[in-house]
Amino acid sequence: MTSVLTFPTVLRELLRTHQTFLSYAARHVHALDLTLPQYDVIITLGNSNGMQTKKLGEETLITKGTLTGVVSRLEDKGLVERLASKKDGRSQIVRLTEAGRAVYEQTFPEHLRHINQLFNDYAPEEVSKLEADLVRLHQAIMIARGDGVEENADEF
């Protein structure tokens, strides 16, 4: 290796693995003429009867400014629709149309196989361990960011 430590190498590896995974997942999705964020929205809505934009963003990890555009493009394609919430005048409900549900049901099982294939050589405990390790790092970052455990903020 030529390069001296820049970001610690474990973090570089995190970026690399993330990037490679996205390109792997995108390959399957692009055959459907959808982008990865668009497909992520579809499969997230696939298990529900519609949800608030806010919750949809939390599930998909798409920030709200971005999500507006992603949902609009899916609306243009006729795969989702927006409805005003009856309980909250600020809120929109997003849900699959018939066509969107058809896409979900016809493609999701294959998509899941495509993804799960990555773990063919993993024991279940190994997957759980990796997940736990990622959660640990995630929490370490949040704590360093100051979004820590939010204990009693005794401003007296």
Added chain:
Amino acid sequence: MTSVLTFPTVLRELLRTHQTFLSYAARHVHALDLTLPQYDVIITLGNSNGMQTKKLGEETLITKGTLTGVVSRLEDKGLVERLASKKDGRSQIVRLTEAGRAVYEQTFPEHLRHINQLFNDYAPEEVSKLEADLVRLHQAIMIARGDGVEENADEF
């Protein structure tokens, strides 16, 4: 949890951790009026006397179409310069200017502390283990992608 398995949860956690890390790292970098990819280029060049655009892309994980723009913006800021390679007429060498080197030297140690702080509670072996686990997943994805081990491609 309400949501049924979509992406396997370990992969969702990979995305979440990646995203949170980027926002953590960006916070420090934005104070320098640089974006994260721009700063990544600067610290990658900081250890060298200039390198090919191709190699710069490999080190930073930035694809070539994107890298052209990132380098151009750094050029506009006077932090890097492009030189024609003498050995290869297609190739450009990118290197830090004086100003770019000053930014690197004055900010990198603090940046490194900022990043390393994430691992305060880690034993060194734990970091190595996590890195090895990420490398393993990365390779599993590459193999599933077909970029596998590229053994003897004995066609027929």
Added chain:
DNA sequence: GAATAATTGTTCTAATTAGAACATGATAAT
């Protein structure tokens, strides 16, 4: 209840992103 604060989603901007097409220079095959 009226003023203040917080929440929800859209709009706007600059930058990044992947991917494809392209021009130019280098390399290989014949």
Added chain:
DNA sequence: ATTATCATGTTCTAATTAGAACAATTATTC
């Protein structure tokens, strides 16, 4: 050597991204 193939970097496009500002609505506080 000449053709065909490959490598390097730029340009182009559509989409995503984060972040900030904003309008509309809801919740809180006094």
